[in-house]
Amino acid sequence: MKTIYNLSQEIKDFIEENDQEFEDSLLAEAVNVSSKISDILEKGNIDLLRNARRLIFYVMDQKEEELKSFAEIEGIAWAEHALTLELKLEWVQAIRRTLWQFVSTLDETKIITQDRNDFYALEKKINDKIDQFLNGFFISYSKYKDAMFLKQREIVEHLSVPIIPVSEHVSVLPLIGSIDSFRIEIIEEKVLNDIGDSRIQTLVIDLSGIAMMEKDVIDHFEKILAGVSMMGCKAILTGLRPDLVRKMVHAGIRFEKNAETKGTLQETLKKYL
Incomplete structure (x- = not known):
């Protein structure tokens, strides 16, 4: 049985070796987001393709703190620039599906999982961490939006108290x-x-x-x-x-x-x- 670390490294290497194919597959999966890649980059300086690779590598390396920090930063950035949760959810789910497509392709050619235990451990590792990222993102996004709403309401209320x-x-x-x-x-x-x-x-x-x-x-x-x-x-x-x-x-x-x-x-x- 291969260790989770070895499985992760093989998957990362495979994605890097097929970087353009990975990017094309990702954009094909995220139909609504792919047409807005340039706009989002220009509007919020958010590089979705670079951040997709960053998310995958944090997930594969099980970098807990980095993943948590990344989710918080992303949540604030999307909320600050009024980007919708719908687009973010579509993008992250497209990353998940594309990643699994590549894992499946790699497993067919190199048989990286020898038995079911290998596969189940890998599946839990990947999906749990992506879900953790999404949860952290949504919390960060909501907190920022709530803080902005309260700040704006406070300004309005101050204006409504004219002495x-x-x-x-x-x-x-x-x-x-x-x-x-x-x-x-x-x-x-x-x-x-x-x-x-x-x-x-x-x-x-x-x-x-x-x-x-x-x-x-x-x-x-x-x-x-x-x-x-x-x-x-x-x-x-x-x-x-x-x-x-x-x-x-x-x-x-x-x-x-x-x-x-x-x-x-x-x-x-x-x-x-």
Whole structure:
């Protein structure tokens, strides 16, 4: 029985000796990807053919750490340049099929596997490592996409929290739309930082445009008002809608301790303009 190492080396040598044939077979297997080879190289500096050989050699040599690192780098590169998972999956499966075609051809000519145990060990080794690469790639791709999404959402949410100065020490914060747990954290950060940076003495928070605010968000909002008060700033709430007031009353939440409530924003601003 040949060792796995010897089998791997023979397969690698065979692929290198028939490099052009291997490349042609791979491109024939990956119909959708093959037409985009040049575009992907130009767009993301990703050399699919070179990386295919790299993947195969890592798999055949059982280089665990290198395979893990390669999967992570590839995942980030594909996510960063908005390349689809569909194309990646087709490409890796084409690499798998082409590799097995060459193993089969080599085995027919040189009989590299003497018995079934040789073949089963080789099959497990190759497929397990390719699956490991795919799993690592998908995790890396998803993490990068999620991080980018959160970053973009944070930027958008910051823009949706406009603190508008109306005089030297008075500013207005009009809140519009639904406020979830993510957005309320952005509001807290923006409000407390702006009070500290701009020395705001009175902050008028208009809630007339709020579509929905759940109880846990209202609890968080109450804590923000406490923070505003601790920083020496007076909070004035305007535009409280009946449905929001009912929800607050039934939940036992009161804002009187840390904020003053007024009717409309227009009426309140007359005092400061």
